[in-house]
Amino acid sequence: MWRLRGKLAVLAALLLPIGLAGPAQAVTGASAAAPPAPAPVHTRIDTDDPVLFITIDDGWDTESAAGAQKLLIDRQVPASLFLLPGAYQRDKDYFRTLLAHSPARVENHTVTHRDMTTLSAAEQRAEICGARDQQLAAFGDSPQLFRPAGGQDHNWPYYNDDTRTAATACGAKAVVTWTHDLTTWGPWTPPMPELRRGDVVLLHMGAQLEGDLRRVLAAADAAGLKPAKLREYVPGSS
Numbered sequence: 256m257w258r259l260r261g262k263l264a265v266l267a268a269l270l271l272p273i274g275l276a277g278p279a280q281a282v283t284g285a286s287a288a289a290p291p292a293p294a295p296v297h298t299r300i301d302t303d304d305p306v307l308f309i310t311i312d313d314g315w316d317t318e319s320a321a322g323a324q325k326l327l328i329d330r331q332v333p334a335s336l337f338l339l340p341g342a343y344q345r346d347k348d349y350f351r352t353l354l355a356h357s358p359a360r361v362e363n364h365t366v367t368h369r370d371m372t373t374l375s376a377a378e379q380r381a382e383i384c385g386a387r388d389q390q391l392a393a394f395g396d397s398p399q400l401f402r403p404a405g406g407q408d409h410n411w412p413y414y415n416d417d418t419r420t421a422a423t424a425c426g427a428k429a430v431v432t433w434t435h436d437l438t439t440w441g442p443w444t445p446p447m448p449e450l451r452r453g454d455v456v457l458l459h460m461g462a463q464l465e466g467d468l469r470r471v472l473a474a475a476d477a478a479g480l481k482p483a484k485l486r487e488y489v490p491g492s493s
């Protein structure tokens with residue numbers, strides 16, 4: 256018995272380097288069935304480059320955002336667009352034009368904008384993987400980043416550990432929230448903070464977007480920061 260075990264151990268040691276040993280295969284099989292690693296969460300990007308990141312959420316009200324589309328194209332802003340399928344289905348051409356003529360990219364913002372923390376792990380996965388599949392079909396590009404929605408009441412925190420695991424399972428390399436929400440909401444324009452390298456700025460589609468973009472681009476310019484592609488600064492995305 257012991258002698259047999261000894262022989263098996265020697266055999267395993269010989270086979271391990273070429274990956275044929277039984278015990279090693281058993282371990283590999285177990286880890287393949289394990290849940291995926293939770294995606295990292297970024298509220299800003301740690302970088303020494305003089306850059307910041309412009310993100311635009313949701314995608315409603317494109318009718319009044321023609322000026323913003325022109326500005327994004329004219330200035331070649333590498334914006335990350337966290338869009339909802341229900342929004343871009345209404346005006347796919349707006350976003351297709353933007354993707355074709357600027358470095359903007361579409362990212363994942365769930366299917367229905369529900370608060371992730373109210374959903375089961377399976378429901379969260381359906382929201383994130385469903386949005387990915389619809390984006391791939393609509394734009395031919397799979398999202399690499401995930402931004403959880405604020406829910407109806409902007410409950411906090413609007414993600415949990417299941418969200419991070421579901422994000423990885425659905426192909427996202429990171430969960431990206433934001434450093435500053437600089438959206439003009441109604442008559443209220445938020446004060447401009449001191450922008451720093453690595454900041455993630457949140458804006459929203461709509462009539463106010465062109466003005467918000469001009470304000471952020473001018474403040475970035477004054478701070479010596481250039482908008483950069485978020486995907487290029489998140490490890491593992493491309």
Ligand SMILES: [Zn+2]
Nearest residue numbers: 312313404405
């Ligand atoms: Zn949103």
